[in-house]
Amino acid sequence: MLVLGVESSCDETGIALYDTEHGLLSHALHSQVEMHAEYGGVVPELASRDHIRRVLPLTELALQEANKTLQDIDAIAYTQGPGLSGALLVGTSFAESLAFSLDVPTISVHHLEGHLLAPLLEKNPPAFPFVALLVSGGHSQLMRVDGIGKYTLLGDTLDDAAGEAFDKTAKLLGLGYPGGPALAKLATSGKPRFKLPRPLLNSGDLNFSFSGLKTSVLTLANQHQPLDESTRADIAYEFQEAVTEVLTTKCMSALRETGLDNLIVSGGVGANSKLREKLNAATKRKLCTVSYPRLEFCTDNGAMIAFAGAMRLKAMHGTTEKNYSFSVKPRWDLAELEAP
Ligand code: KG4
Numbered sequence: 258m259l260v261l262g263v264e265s266s267c268d269e270t271g272i273a274l275y276d277t278e279h280g281l282l283s284h285a286l287h288s289q290v291e292m293h294a295e296y297g298g299v300v301p302e303l304a305s306r307d308h309i310r311r312v313l314p315l316t317e318l319a320l321q322e323a324n325k326t327l328q329d330i331d332a333i334a335y336t337q338g339p340g341l342s343g344a345l346l347v348g349t350s351f352a353e354s355l356a357f358s359l360d361v362p363t364i365s366v367h368h369l370e371g372h373l374l375a376p377l378l379e380k381n382p383p384a385f386p387f388v389a390l391l392v393s394g395g396h397s398q399l400m401r402v403d404g405i406g407k408y409t410l411l412g413d414t415l416d417d418a419a420g421e422a423f424d425k426t427a428k429l430l431g432l433g434y435p436g437g438p439a440l441a442k443l444a445t446s447g448k449p450r451f452k453l454p455r456p457l458l459n460s461g462d463l464n465f466s467f468s469g470l471k472t473s474v475l476t477l478a479n480q481h482q483p484l485d486e487s488t489r490a491d492i493a494y495e496f497q498e499a500v501t502e503v504l505t506t507k508c509m510s511a512l513r514e515t516g517l518d519n520l521i522v523s524g525g526v527g528a529n530s531k532l533r534e535k536l537n538a539a540t541k542r543k544l545c546t547v548s549y550p551r552l553e554f555c556t557d558n559g560a561m562i563a564f565a566g567a568m569r570l571k572a573m574h575g576t577t578e579k580n581y582s583f584s585v586k587p588r589w590d591l592a593e594l595e596a597p
């Protein structure tokens with residue numbers, strides 16, 4: 258079965274074609290990063306308008322690349338939430354109306370389920386059950402994954418998400434949006450000179466807290482005014498050390514507590530090379546495995562939505578209702594999801 262995937266929950270329009278027999282056939286992406294950069298963050302109304310402009314040309318591109326036509330599509334999967342409501346509405350209305358015109362079913366996908374399953378698009382994916390670390394701009398969660406739609410929350414952030422902490426700290430250091438990649442780049446020229454706290458490192462549970470780190474960075478930055486380039490790099494280095502050490506330690510605790518030995522990492526912060534370096538070393542020491550999506554599928558994309566939709570469709574043996582009424586879910590807890 259050929260599934261068209263549509264992602265439009267935030268600032269990336271992503272379209273992809275996933276074939277349940279042959280795997281991912283094509284994917285096309287447009288990032289709005291440059292457009293939002295001058296405002297220092299995502300402007301929701303601009304995001305929606307840009308999705309409208311991009312969704313059709315990207316669909317044509319994905320079809321062309323896969324050498325398929327609209328008539329080859331068997332089902333359409335789209336991000337129903339969580340995300341920006343106007344942005345979600347673009348992808349949702351496009352997917353539902355195209356499905357209506359083609360007389361094929363739709364599958365509404367939870368954006369985080371898309372992220373969570375993205376590592377399974379790669380070669381030799383781990384089998385269920387496994388532990389998942391989901392670290393994006395809006396979420397920092399540890400989950401036990403027993404199958405599609407079978408997610409048990411093990412730990413969550415009490416305040417800022419890991420990506421949000423990267424973005425806010427980057428702003429404090431005068432870096433542009435999105436801050437994560439910029440801060441990671443600056444950190445490569447930094448040295449171990451400062452010491453920042455490791456929040457909740459020994460809390461005995463699997464929760465995270467990153468907002469205090471930002472305040473510590475602010476205090477450090479104020480003590481070293483005016484900030485020269487090497488001080489900024491040293492602060493970035495230590496901030497990245499603190500976040501990745503906490504994430505790695507909690508992942509290892511989650512593996513120990515669940516008795517599982519496979520870890521998957523997904524979401525934008527999963528692209529961070531220091532995090533990957535630490536997780537690779539820690540899992541190797543404990544004879545566990547760790548899997549990541551390829552770098553371009555760590556951040557938002559259509560491939561993960563097409564894949565999650567295809568997995569749900571497969572689990573339902575290809576039968577799903579053709580309903581074509583739609584609503585978006587800007588707020589949607591992953592724990593509310595049910596197995597197909
Ligand atoms: O998963 P994602 O594309 O969007 C959400 O669904 O939130 O993640 C975006 C987040 C941003 O906060 C961005 O700064 C962060 O991921 N990010 C990174 C890196 N690449 C993206 N953070 C740290 N290091 C990176 N290399």
Ligand code: ZN
Pocket residue numbers: 368372393556557
């Ligand atoms: Zn995302």
